[in-house]
Amino acid sequence: SSGINAEYGGKQACLVCALHPHVVRSAVVVDMFPVRLFAANFAETLEALLAVDAETLSSREEASRILEATFPVVNERNFILSNLVRQKGGGWSWRCNLPAIRDNVPHVKGYPDNVPVSDTPALFVYGGNSDYANAERIARTKELFSNSNYVEIKGA
Numbered sequence: 001s002s003g004i005n006a007e008y009g010g011k012q013a014c015l016v017c018a019l020h021p022h023v024v025r026s027a028v029v030v031d032m033f034p035v036r037l038f039a040a041n042f043a044e045t046l047e048a049l050l051a052v053d054a055e056t057l058s059s060r061e062e063a064s065r066i067l068e069a070t071f072p073v074v075n076e077r078n079f080i081l082s083n084l085v086r087q088k089g090g091g092w093s094w095r096c097n098l099p100a101i102r103d104n105v106p107h108v109k110g111y112p113d114n115v116p117v118s119d120t121p122a123l124f125v126y127g128g129n130s131d132y133a134n135a136e137r138i139a140r141t142k143e144l145f146s147n148s149n150y151v152e153i154k155g156a
Contacts, residue, residue, distance in 0.1 A: 009032075010029035010031065010032030011032050011034060011111060013027050013029055014027075014029060014032075014034035014118075014122075014145075015034070015111075015112070017118040017120040017122060017145070018034075018116055018117070018118040018120075019115065019116070021119070021120050025120075026120065026123075027120060027121070027122045027123070028122070028123045028125065029122060029123070029125070030124075031126060031127070031130070031132065032132075033132075033133070033137040033140070033141045034115075034141055034144050034145075035137050036111050042105065043102075043105065044070070045070070046098060046101060047102075048070040048071070049067075049094065049098055050099070050102065051066070052066050052067065054084060054091070054093050054094055055091045055093065056091065057084075057092045060084060063084055063092070064081060067081070083095040115144065117144055117145070117146055118144060118145050118146070118147075119147045121148075122148045122149075123148070123150075123151065124138075124141060124145075124148060124149070124151070125151045126150070126151075126153070127152070127153050127156035128153060128154045128155060128156060129155060129156060130156070138150060
């Protein structure tokens with residue numbers, strides 16, 4: 001099969017290409033490289049989300065006000081709030097299991113050192129203004145994916 005995967009789904013796709021190449025014909029990976037990540041604000045982000053008592057929220061707007069100091073950019077805050085879902089019996093909950101993510105940050109942010117090189121055809125797409133995409137990460141990806149191509153989206 002072939003697939004287009006973004007962000008952490010892209011990291012999982014990279015692992016499937018490396019560990020189970022017989023099931024993947026080709027892959028397009030967007031905004032992710034198969035490397036370890038060390039985002040300084042990841043723990044802060046998780047703690048801010050965990051501080052929101054989703055079950056007692058009266059509205060998404062209330063959650064937005066709570067998170068405004070940590071996420072002052074409205075579009076970023078709204079993106080995060082898209083993971084807040086209303087429950088049938090009332091109240092809200094986070095779509096993802098935030099405590100599990102917090103407890104497993106090294107696994108979520110990591111990438112195994114011992115994966116084999118993949119010869120699966122792979123296209124890596126990244127934004128030219130991204131802090132995430134840099135020469136070191138691209139070089140490491142080229143080592144791990146022998147049949148890879150790269151597209152930089154200028155201005156993104």
